[in-house]
Amino acid sequence: MRFRTSDVSRVESTWKQFVPSAVLHDVDPERFRFDWHSADLGGVSLVRYDLAAEVRSTAEPLDQVLVCRVDGPDARVYSDRGDLDASRPWISDGPRVHARWDAGARVAALVFDRDTLSRLARRISGDDDLSIRVEDLSPRSAYAAAAWDRMFAYLEQSAAPLGDTTDDLELLRSELARHAAATTLAAFATTSRLERHRPAQTTAAPATVRRALDFIAENSHRPITVDDVAAAVHISTRGLQYAFRRALDTTPTESLRRARLDGAHRDLQSGAPSTVAAVARRWGFSHPSRFAAAYRDSFGVLPSVTAATHRR
Template identity: 75%
Template structure:
């Protein structure tokens, strides 16, 4: 996709196609000019645009991993908790990030669907239940930040040479982008309770059920919904989980929701513990606190205190 315009409304609507939370504030329309390029991979979108104007913007990705680099004079970037180094890329999977530039900037971004990163991370780790979270918005080091920038340049040049029939090459570029991002940022899997070691790979049905749970735990799904999604009876799903993982689908769904609450409490987004608990399906605060401490070794309130809310 290519778009060149001086209409600020079109810019925001275009960006919202990729990051629905994106908002432009205080745009200087007298000096405004926008030049946008984007392309889709199998599990991610690649975006680069030049925006000439004084702009303040905010993004808060939902069900996405956004990796972004903003280049330009007097660029300032911050999360709700701290300033970010404008000379390096940053990542967010839910934390709000605010940007401000005065005379114009070039924005380079890759927007990942969570399953794209999780699929590769699970392959590398051998853990079919791994659920990712960006524990730090900044890259691990300056050298890794520079490597991510080089990856983006390679990605952009390679995509310019592809056509609609190059699906295998597009998939390889998708994997390359995901691998570089996993190496550059601290995207740790959420802690898990101890379980019996799995001596053989989980059956395809179990893996698909785990993916469905990870992607939909924030929704009011039940174990019956999980079974329906992977085309098996509820009893058959329960037997498959017990045999492959020595646990039940209900326990995995409950843990996925605890992990989601844990990520939200760590993000620093303004909310209360009880509101977070309700959003993730826990109606009894005391039961939520007990389950949370069993999984993460601390109370929800301690997680909030540690992350500065």
């Protein structure tokens, strides 16, 4: 979604769709200008806006994890605990964070549903008992803050085609959400809380592995995760990883990645009119150069060579 407006009420109502607690205070309507861009990654919202106005704002996320960067010449960001570094992103899963500026600012934010971030963290770590809680509002380091900024710029560029809601882009949406979660969890200090889940399987399960491989083969074109594979064969994610490692000396993640590379290979061999980039996105590969490298490692040639050889 993209739009520009000078209507203060529209700005606040739009922002409240993503952070219901957000409030704008003391906005000067004479100087007001608002340029908004947002994208839905499925449980994760990407928001970027430029707001030219004298602004006093407050956010207190509820059932959400908000990661935000306010970039302005006179921007000040602070919580009830004290000032935050306005040159770096900050994170909150409940504590109030206030921002103020007089000359205008650009705001970049990721808004995670709390359950979505915990689910993605479990998928990334393989720990079925992981639940995320924020330990510190500030990033771990200047390097971590810069990494988060680079990730956000990449997401904003990659999310551009997501206005098209075709099934081909659902896999890309899912992978972008995973990338957002992984970088955010690396950039900020969080603690895990143990919750009661199904116990991990501790014995080999060849039949379970075969069923999991069948499920992957039949659904790799969809935005499924390793959690989905585990649920489909009635085993915990950790148990599935253990079973794959013992039976096949690989991981469910690698098997899913291989199935998607095979799908992209079949599409390129089909000769159907499509670009390599479109095929990569269809199979969940958001970074063209990484897709090309993985494809070459698997099939010995670049995807562009396969496409050219089989072009109708």
